[in-house]
Amino acid sequence: MKAIQRTSKVRDFHQAKWNEPIIFELHQPGEKGVEVPLADKTVVSEVGDGVSMIPGSMVRSERPKLPEIGQARVLRHYVRLSQETLGSDFNVEIGQGTCTMKYIPKINELLIRNPKMMELHPLQDESTVQGMLEIIHNLDLCMREISGMEAFSFQPSGGTQALFAMASIVRKYHEARGEGDQRNEIITTIFSHPSQAATAAVKGFKIITLHPDEDGFPDIEKLKAVVSERTAGFVVANPEDTGIYNPKIKEFTRIVHEAGGICYYDQANANGLLGITRAKEAGFDMCFFNLHKTFAAPHMCGGPATGALGVVDQLKEYLPGPIVEFDGENYYLNDDLKHSIGKVRAFHGVAQTILRSYAWIRALGPDGLKEVAQTAVLNNNYLYHKVQKIRGASAPYVKGQRLEQVRYSWEQMTKETGVTTEDVQRRMTDFGLHYWTSHHPYIVPQPFTLEPTESYSKTDLDEYIAALEQISNEAYENPEIVQNAPYNSTIHQLDEQNYLDDPKEWCITWRLYKKKVLETALTK
Missing domain, CATH: 3.40.640.10 (Type I PLP-dependent aspartate aminotransferase-like (Major domain))
Structure with a gap:
């Protein structure tokens, strides 16, 4: 048995992969999760049955085609999907850049569920x-x-x-x-x-x-x-x-x-x-x-x-x-x-x-809000100091302290190794970490944008920095390791075609998906 490596800050991670169908494909006719009771006779006598008062033009001619599925299978379905997803409750999410991913107090989630x-x-x-x-x-x-x-x-x-x-x-x-x-x-x-x-x-x-x-x-x-x-x-x-x-x-x-x-x-x-x-x-x-x-x-x-x-x-x-x-x-x-x-x-x-x-x-009050800002700036400048020491990384434009985030560049590494920021993005998922490049225009070449917020500790930041350092070392020593990533994710490299830019490839509903699958089958 291989011993677990605890000396490295880089996490040994492998994403769960379930090849999980979408919920419509789990449909089993007659299977039920909840049996909705009919209204009590006393309620019906007071307010009606809730159906007969609906105008005829608003009544469906047939039942909606919703998946029929039991509670246990619903639970397994969504838990499996959650295991295939990175998020701020799951990993160190400083790589979401300008989107400010921070800890969401769980007590506040209880408040909204009241x-x-x-x-x-x-x-x-x-x-x-x-x-x-x-x-x-x-x-x-x-x-x-x-x-x-x-x-x-x-x-x-x-x-x-x-x-x-x-x-x-x-x-x-x-x-x-x-x-x-x-x-x-x-x-x-x-x-x-x-x-x-x-x-x-x-x-x-x-x-x-x-x-x-x-x-x-x-x-x-x-x-x-x-x-x-x-x-x-x-x-x-x-x-x-x-x-x-x-x-x-x-x-x-x-x-x-x-x-x-x-x-x-x-x-x-x-x-x-x-x-x-x-x-x-x-x-x-x-x-x-x-x-x-x-x-x-x-x-x-x-x-x-x-x-x-x-x-x-x-x-x-x-x-x-x-x-x-x-x-x-x-x-x-x-x-x-x-x-x-x-x-x-x-x-x-x-x-x-x-x-x-x-x-x-x-909960924070005025002093707490100010401490949020001070901690976010402190975390960011620690990261700023450390990242610029990584081979091939830089922070273009104004030198010195930044505020709560920085848009960095791998331009030097790309010129020297051929490894791009998109390659690094895929490799980061092998360590269970998210990484965002930039929106367009790419005013910073080969960009990556980090924002630690106040939620992350020095240990969290060091883990993220260690992953970037390892990827930089791989790029200079064996760039194919980075270019062929990811290895531990649920999805590997996609075709060169950019599906998001081609409306013909979009399937935003189950009905549209079935229609396009049928059209594809008929053209073959």
Whole structure:
């Protein structure tokens, strides 16, 4: 028997592989997990049988084709799938980069599963949901303190939708002032998230992108050259996705304000700023936070999420409505916003995410929030120091301390060995670790983006660093080891074709999958 190696920090890992069918393929006619009882006669006499009152046009002509499967097999199915999945409860998740993967307190998960929470409905009368409205209002007050803004909406589903809402507010603000046609340009930076430019473009704005100066910061002289009477707004993340914080940001917002523009702030990831600096003092008119990043709510595979959108007082009337307010006795939904851009999603956001984040903030308090930022920055700079010592790795642009994350580069290693960042990404899964490269454009060549947050210990960071060091050594000594990875994962290398870019290959429903399988069989 081979002895378990305990001296190395690199974990000996092998992903479980079950070749598990999707749940529709587990269907067995007649098999049941739950027998739903008919309504009691007393209930039927009071409210009816629950079926006969449904309009005929809404009644199905046949039963939905749902899988019939027993409880034990359902349990095994989902547990097996969970074993084939990496996540923040399963591994050291600092490699998710800009997505801020942190520990989600399990007590908060118990809170959202309380029947008083689970059984709420967004169409209930306000008088019956005073508790939830109070929580939304109190979270609004917390966010005001954290950001300096003066009103918040929790309606946006996430960061990109919050950015779209802010671009919509910029558009409507200038239209209300009679300058809608004139002010048609939004300024952003090359380091900022692509959603900033994309959402403004969807609203019809022309996008002007600032590139870095010789020191690696957004070029303020270029800003002065492009700002004009056509400037509608300026949108930026700070720190940007490379982890670089622009110390001259207040000068940027002043220049845009003097030209009559609105400044809005992408704070999807504010993990290095809590209790240290605020959007208001940096001169911003709007900002948003992703509750599912900084404020310890789970991403949930892309949803349900919340982009908490805050504005200064002069823009409050433009928020998507309704917003929650308090008249001294009751909490109520205020939909009487003169210039509101209208709803950006149904109802008032994801109540469970709001509750999780509110509980997290209340548990930490002001001092705890500041300690989150200090620890996240400390962890990141420890990682920054260690990674740059790994052969072939570097951190382009601004030298010195970064905030809560860094976008690194394997450019040197790729030139010397042929091993790319995508090769490293696959090899990292052999150690049970996740690793993200970058979004486009690849302004940093051969990128990889790390963000340790406050949740990870020095031991966790050392394990991740050791894996990177081993892969670097393999790349220089025997690059084929890295290039042929993974070996211990559930999925090995895919064909060169990029299925995500080819709609003909998409199967987003079981029905569509069966249709395409049939079409493929008929063409052969």
